[in-house]
Amino acid sequence: MNIFKNFGNELSYKDIIQLDGAFSVAHINYGKSPIFNGINSKDITKRSRKNSLSAKEKIEDVIGCIESFDGTEKNFKKADRILLWENYWLEYIIAFDKLVEILPNSIVTIYLGRQAIEIGLKYLLLKNSGKIAKTHDLKELADLLYSKYIINDDYMEYVDIFCEKYCKYIEGGNVEYFRFPEYKENKFFAGNSLDIKWLSYNFTLILLKLIHFANLDDKI
Numbered sequence: 001m002n003i004f005k006n007f008g009n010e011l012s013y014k015d016i017i018q019l020d021g022a023f024s025v026a027h028i029n030y031g032k033s034p035i036f037n038g039i040n041s042k043d044i045t046k047r048s049r050k051n052s053l054s055a056k057e058k059i060e061d062v063i064g065c066i067e068s069f070d071g072t073e074k075n076f077k078k079a080d081r082i083l084l085w086e087n088y089w090l091e092y093i094i095a096f097d098k099l100v101e102i103l104p105n106s107i108v109t110i111y112l113g114r115q116a117i118e119i120g121l122k123y124l125l126l127k128n129s130g131k132i133a134k135t136h137d138l139k140e141l142a143d144l145l146y147s148k149y150i151i152n153d154d155y156m157e158y159v160d161i162f163c164e165k166y167c168k169y170i171e172g173g174n175v176e177y178f179r180f181p182e183y184k185e186n187k188f189f190a191g192n193s194l195d196i197k198w199l200s201y202n203f204t205l206i207l208l209k210l211i212h213f214a215n216l217d218d219k220i
Helices: 024-028 078-102 107-129 138-148 159-169 196-213
Strands: none
Touching: 078 107, 078 196, 107 138, 107 196, 138 159, 159 196
């Protein structure tokens, strides 16, 4: 197969799964961390995480405590949460931008773009109220944004309306529209006639508007 060459030409389906890779503690032992928007994610929340198991530089005996940490944490400071969401959002935007170039007609591209918009709306709501809205519906999130902020800027016109119409007339109320080919109540993907480039264009405009609204132009 001519795929997955980043891990070497000799990679095969016959190779044994490295089961320890499914445990957070085993990963901590290697001192690695994800990069969000070019920033080491370990540095983003290190103040909140100073007493966490996941903050230890190295665990000498992985076998003895491999099930001691499930990969989640609590009680992050508000400033650290905001910074984490900010960089997470910007990373999604960068990934969407790359997919627009590499896979301009792919459903994966538009799914990632939609996810970037969702994260951006939630980030702005978090900054405003300190809470994350527990919905994936872009209309609901956009409505919340316009209710929490005073938005009189001309450039923000129609962002909420586009989200409303998109959710109703493209997704049909199915927030997982591009994630899966079928949904609840025997509903199936019917986007075979969609112009992905056109959707990506509008998603890009929404993201540019949200980035500017969030005063993050210099960070992207």
